Amino acid sequence: QLQLQESGPGLVKPSETLSLTCTVSGGSLSNSLYFWGWIRQPPGKGLEWIGSGYYSGSTYYNPSLKSRVTISLDTSKNQFSLKLSSVTAADTAVYYCARDQEENFDYWGQGTLVTVSS
Amino acid sequence: SYELTQPPSVSVSPGQTASITCSGDKLGDRYACWYQQKPGQSPVLVIYQDTKRPSGIPERFSGSNSGNTATLTISGTQTMDEADYYCQAWDSSTRVFGGGTKLTVL
Numbered sequence: 001q002l003q004l005q006e007s008g009p010g011l012v013k014p015s016e017t018l019s020l021t022c023t024v025s026g027g028s029l030s031n032s033l034y035f036w037g038w039i040r041q042p043p044g045k046g047l048e049w050i051g052s053g054y055y056s057g058s059t060y061y062n063p064s065l066k067s068r069v070t071i072s073l074d075t076s077k078n079q080f081s082l083k084l085s086s087v088t089a090a091d092t093a094v095y096y097c098a099r100d101q102e103e104n105f106d107y108w109g110q111g112t113l114v115t116v117s118s
Numbered sequence: 119s120y121e122l123t124q125p126p127s128v129s130v131s132p133g134q135t136a137s138i139t140c141s142g143d144k145l146g147d148r149y150a151c152w153y154q155q156k157p158g159q160s161p162v163l164v165i166y167q168d169t170k171r172p173s174g175i176p177e178r179f180s181g182s183n184s185g186n187t188a189t190l191t192i193s194g195t196q197t198m199d200e201a202d203y204y205c206q207a208w209d210s211s212t213r214v215f216g217g218g219t220k221l222t223v224l
Binding site: 052 | 119149151153155160161162163166167172204206207208211212213214215216217218
């Protein structure tokens with residue numbers, strides 16, 4: 001059974017860079033059938049796709065966040081990561097990692113709350 | 119950029135049929151999927167490729183997609199179906215979510 005687990009700091013200061021890692025077990029990041037994505041959900045609000053990466057190194061980002069986002073995959077560790085720069089309070093959210101089939105996300109992590117505050 | 123629009127809320131009585139819509143330009147020309155999210159939990163895929171149910175999803179969940187509207191239908195709605203529901207589609211390598219619909223069963 002595929003499992004995904006997010007990890008990283010729960011508190012980030014304004015203007016700094018948010019960094020999260022998703023560890024995948026029960027499946028391989030090198031599987032050519034799938035992308036690996038990040039989605040976030042501000043408290044009390046809806047889901048927002050941040051971006052997705054592919055084992056080959058290809059990445060796709062939400063145009064509204066593209067200038068601040070980097071997603072990378074480490075197939076040797078079966079992990080992928082998210083970096084979001086210049087954060088503000090508006091970036092406070094639960095961040096999810098998920099397996100991405102382009103048309104849908106079929107497996108999700110449990111999510112991790114990241115608060116942006118000084 | 120592509121947008122998907124959902125009603126903020128839908129109410130249904132137990133045992134009745136609930137329908138949640140998702141509207142987008144020529145949405146019927148691409149695949150739509152649906153997620154269920156209960157409070158404090160991660161979203162769960164309940165419908166993919168317009169009409170297909172993942173393993174373990176009850177048969178009372180069904181989907182359709184035509185023209186500009188995709189619809190999630192829950193037949194014989196149960197109190198356990200009370201949740202937020204999100205549609206999602208794919209457009210030019212961009213994944214797009216609808217704003218979500220809160221389904222109340224009362």
